[in-house]
Amino acid sequence: MRAVVQRVTNASVTVDGEKISEISDGLLVLLGISKDDEEKDLDYIYRKVVNLRVFDDENGVMNKSLIDKENDLLLVSQFTLYGDARKGNRPSYVRAACFDDGVEFYEKFIEKAKQDNINICTGKYGADMQVELVNNGPVTILLDSEKEF
Incomplete structure (x- = not known):
């Protein structure tokens, strides 16, 4: 499993001209x-994503995670x-x-986030999306x- 994780001030997904998540x-996270x-x-990638210390602490040092900051998560599938x-x-x-296998893991990632009370938004699995x-x-x-990297 691979993930491209980007710290954002805002992000959104549009499908067929309609914004579905923001x-x-x-x-x-592109998954x-x-x-x-x-x-x-799945467990490895999920744990890494939610615990990456990429948000600033009170001293301006990247030392806080998504969970620490209670920030949002936008998950987008990307087979490419x-x-x-x-x-x-x-x-x-x-x-x-x-x-079928891909969507199963994608949905399991979403469930894990919900169980951890993370505000998760998503793209539409398998759709042509504009991010x-x-x-x-x-x-x-x-x-x-x-x-591998």
Whole structure:
């Protein structure tokens, strides 16, 4: 499982011309799910996302997490995080999860956040989405459950 985590002052998702989700201060997470992912991958990525210390403390040091600050989380599925462009110019997505497996892990991530009382908003799994954001910092962190980076 892979995640691109961006600290934002605001972010939104639009589908078919309609804004379906919007957050203010918090994290925008683009989530890629692999066909080989297991529960341990989900647990690792989820824990990392909500506990990343990327928000300023009272001294202006990035030392607070999403949970500490009680900020918002916008989760957007992005199978292209498993695009492999090492050979040729057209990325291969053979490592990406099939739709049913991907949506299952995506929904489990959402449930975990709700159980932790995190204000979570979402994109629409599998849809053609337009994502707008103002990256705060900019702060962008790459996560991979296989620790490839």
